[in-house]
Amino acid sequence: MAIALSEASWDELWEESWERAYCADSMDECDQIIEYPQQLGQGYKRNIELRNGIILTLHNYRFHDDLTVISTQSEATGEPYRELEFVFNLSSTSRYWQGDYVTSGQHYLVAHGCVGGFYCQELAKQPKLAVDIHLESAVFESILGNSLDILPLDLRQMVESSDRSLMSAFDTITPAMQLALEQILHCPYQGVLKQMYLESKSVELLVLYINQVQSNSRITSKIRLQSDDVDRIHEAKKILIQQIDNPPTLLNLARQVGLNDRKLKQGFRQVFNTTVFGYLHHYRMEKARQLLLEQRSISAIAAAVGYASPTAFNAAFRRKFGTSPKAYQLASRI
Incomplete structure (x- = not known):
């Protein structure tokens, strides 16, 4: 059986879990264990706030059933905020809004903007074991010494853009990354020594990530195709x-x-x-727009272009065109 939740329901469940959070380290009140909502799975998330502005999230849980979380947020509220989330997935399979699957041994970057919803499907086939690095764009820039020009153009645009959420392509966790991740998961220290150790390891992961995307960028520019x-x-x-x-x-x-x-x-x-799944997403949206002009039902169009639900399709269409499928369809009748 699969479970589908709105973002509001998802947040409500996690608020209840946060109320029961407890310290993983008696010498560090910024190291919190949050048990997974029992309705959804078994296990926990561990949030560790580091002094350099980075928050590490260690995931260790298993879902009872496949889980889909959908947000249709389309307007920014409050002050502009830009967070970068570097995700290193050691075990599990997930599916994101463009139909992309991330599997064990892959990593990616999400730049969370003020505008735009999301669609995420977590599969219950494997236990979830992952390490996330969360930090604001300003913190990332300060770590780089405000030298964003060392980044490939697409990554620099992700860091600087603030109008929507963006996701990088998936790449393979290297052996050096794997070692740093294992050291984070099995940190032997407590208190201030733990903070110093995890700060250094989180920055090390960022160095390895940037080095990899720089190398990929150079390889891409030089590839020769027969x-x-x-x-x-x-x-x-x-x-x-x-x-x-x-x-x-x-x-x-x-x-x-x-x-x-x-x-x-x-x-x-x-x-x-464009990327493989970037092309697929664009084609899906253009196909959907054509079908909307033919006045077909929203649910039929969602299924025809490969979305698990009309709600997920609605969120993707709104992100792409700035309006809902229904509003676009009604406007076309005028």
Whole structure:
């Protein structure tokens, strides 16, 4: 059985869990254990506020059932706020708003803006074990010494943009990252020594992340594609279009066209100037807009373009076009 929650219901459950939070370290009141809502799963999140402005969140839990959380927030409230969330997923499978799957051994960055909802589906197949680094954009810039120009353009835009939530492409956790993550999860210290140790390890992870995206950027700019590679990339695009309602994972797509996943990712961006799932998302939205003009039902259109529910489709369409599917459809009748 799958469970679907609105963002408000999700927040309400977590507020109850926060009321029962307790210290994991008697020498550090900024190290809190928050047990997972029993209705949803077993396990906990551990939040550790560090002195350098970073918050570490250690996830260790298992869901009873697949869980979908949907937000349709479309307007900013309060003061502008920009948080970066570096997610290192050691075990679990999740699906996000563009249909992308993140699996064990992958990491990604989410830049949370003031505007835009989200869609996230957590699968109950595996226990969730992950380390998140949360920090405000200003903190990240200060760690870099205000040298954002060392970042690839797409990453720099994620850090600087504040009007919507953005997500990076998924990449592989390297052996060096894996070691730093294990050291964080098994920190041998308490009190101020723990703070110093985790501060250094969190910055180390950021260094490894930036080094990886810089390397990927250099590789992408230099990749050479043979004519056969280009044909295979175009075939991958055709498969995405044909299977829009249930697209393959990136790894399965690469296997179907006879490329490794890295060449498919880099080559697809080079040929079509977008990521594989960025293209899929754009195609889905354009297809949905066409179907809306044909006055089909919202639920039928959501299913036709591969969304698990009309609510998830509504949130994605609003993010893309700034209006709801229903409002767009009604306007087209005038």
